[in-house]
Amino acid sequence: MTAVFALATSLLWGLADFGGGLLTRRFQALTVVVVSQTLAAVVLGAIVVATGGWREAGPQLWFAVGAGVVGPAAMLCFYRALALGPMGVVSPLAALGTVLVPLGVGIVAGERPGLLQGAGMVVAVVGVLLAGGPKIGGASIARQTIVLTLVSALGFGAVMALISEASTTLTGLFLALFVQRVCNVAVGGAALYAAVRRGTPALPEGGFAALKGSLPMLAFVGIADVAANGTYSLAAQHGPVTMAAVLASLYPVVTTLAALGVLKERMRAIQTAGASLALVGTVLLASGG
Numbered sequence: 001m002t003a004v005f006a007l008a009t010s011l012l013w014g015l016a017d018f019g020g021g022l023l024t025r026r027f028q029a030l031t032v033v034v035v036s037q038t039l040a041a042v043v044l045g046a047i048v049v050a051t052g053g054w055r056e057a058g059p060q061l062w063f064a065v066g067a068g069v070v071g072p073a074a075m076l077c078f079y080r081a082l083a084l085g086p087m088g089v090v091s092p093l094a095a096l097g098t099v100l101v102p103l104g105v106g107i108v109a110g111e112r113p114g115l116l117q118g119a120g121m122v123v124a125v126v127g128v129l130l131a132g133g134p135k136i137g138g139a140s141i142a143r144q145t146i147v148l149t150l151v152s153a154l155g156f157g158a159v160m161a162l163i164s165e166a167s168t169t170l171t172g173l174f175l176a177l178f179v180q181r182v183c184n185v186a187v188g189g190a191a192l193y194a195a196v197r198r199g200t201p202a203l204p205e206g207g208f209a210a211l212k213g214s215l216p217m218l219a220f221v222g223i224a225d226v227a228a229n230g231t232y233s234l235a236a237q238h239g240p241v242t243m244a245a246v247l248a249s250l251y252p253v254v255t256t257l258a259a260l261g262v263l264k265e266r267m268r269a270i271q272t273a274g275a276s277l278a279l280v281g282t283v284l285l286a287s288g289g
Contacts, residue, residue, distance in 0.1 A: 005235035006247035012228035014254020017091055018262075019221040020075075021082030021255075023214060029079040030192040031202050032218065033072055034185060035211070040222030041181035048178050053171040063166035064176040067159045068183020072191065074155025075184075077148040085145035086266075087259035091252035092127070092278040093149045094156060101157020120284025127277030163229075173233050177226060252279055 023032045048054055081090045159180075166176035196202050204210055232248050256275070260266075 001238045009232040009248040010251040012224045013251035016224035017255045018258040024079040024083040034188040036222035037184040044178040053175040056172040063162045064179040067162035068180040072188040078152035081148040088256040091255035092275040097153030097157030123281035
């Protein structure tokens, strides 16, 4: 069951990333963040009430609040990167943070990485350098896209580390995720309001009609991310955490395949090699030992 739940996590995260990337090519990234997270918060609120998760409220939820403050900035950078650059490069690089930052926290706490994790760090760094597509027979990926992707990777890793501290049970996890999403909406909503005041439209041409037509996709992006957190927790509870982490970290493959199949996205060989190395490095980092 661990493998099934972990692979379901990869599928959900990968499709959510792809959907978010598509939406940010039509809407402002902040609008995508606020609407998708609002819909996710509604679903999570219902789950918390149904499971009695609110009974597990306590001081540890401040970690979820922290995740809710960091999360919108990470998502904004990630969605902007997906809109600007090839998803097949952006997604694997962003995935690095989900294991690299928690590993860094462990090192600070006194843990020491194993041989596989050390090798994973080296492979991942080489992958990041190559994924930018050094100017060998063609244009490289814009530096802004790479910077946005790496910032989002650090943000996602921080969110993972904070959420892991915010709960120890499945019902507690849903409560923590609910608190995080509410904070996501509050912080993202404030940023969107400020952007509109500066003259940036919240909606594209077509206004609410365009938003209404995209609500199913926006709901999918927000809810799939929530479901992935739940399946990952179940995977970790039913078997080795290492197996769950490794299989769940394969979600960039789903995003890349979707971009290749739906968008007919093509990357230069050096970018493909870099993205692949970044993914291999992520798997090695998640393997532990």
